[in-house]
Amino acid sequence: EDQVTQSPEALRLQEGESSSLNCSYTVSGLRGLFWYRQDPGKGPEFLFTLYSAGEEKEKERLKATLTKKESFLHITAPKPEDSATYLCAVGSGGYQKVTFGTGTKLQVIP
Amino acid sequence: ETGVTQSPTHLIKTRGQQVTLRCSSQSGHNTVSWYQQALGQGPQFIFQYYREEENGRGNFPPRFSGLQFPNYSSELNVNALELDDSALYLCASSAGTGGYEQYFGPGTRLTVT
Secondary structure: OOEEEEEOOEEEEEOOOOEEEEEEEEOOOEEEEEEEEEOOOOOOEEEEEEOOOOOEEEEOOEEEEEOOOEEEEEEOOOOHHHOEEEEEEEEEOOOOEEEEOOOEEEEEEO | OOOOEEEOOEEEEOOOOOEEEEEEOOOOOOEEEEEEEOOOOOOEEEEEEEOOEEEEEOOOOOOEEEEEOOOOOEEEEEOOOOHHHOEEEEEEEEOOOOOOOOEEOOOEEEEEO
8 A cells, every 4th residue: 555654744944045855655566646725715736746765856945856755845935925835646557546644744933 | 718617516415315416528528537635636537528428537436427418528426425535526518538638627616424
């Protein structure tokens, strides 16, 4: 059974204080690793897809990296508007079953 | 380009009742997946529809059922509602199965009393 574990559960940063979120996964036949951002009471917003170990993608202050067992979401010089829950998910199987982690709740303090 | 839309936004039902939630997929997407998200948890996969057929299912009982229409919009039906069915129900569409990123709608908040 596919499993996704995210750490830490919650993270509080000062504005400008860079950090990383971790996503560890076990999956049979990775079809893609996805990062989403979710604001309270809203649907997840797509950020990145990573397909193979060594791949990196960037968007503004966010950078996602992938190894064979885990992915990191690096946040450089975060701003208060980056406060949200960040979800990691893996896709597997022919029909793309997607398994989500429980998320990291990020709070950036001005 | 129109994003994923869901209706209704909020819904309150009584235990034992039935509910239908609706989703319109993003333009050009032929695959719709449904998820249940309890408070403080990640979304849990319910099932996926591809070209009007169920294409995969998570660990949810048969009282959770769905449909996909020729325009790729979709419905989620839940019979015999239980208190534990209270959650945010999310619909996501994608351009296909297998490795395609999914784009989510805003969700329907279902409360069962």
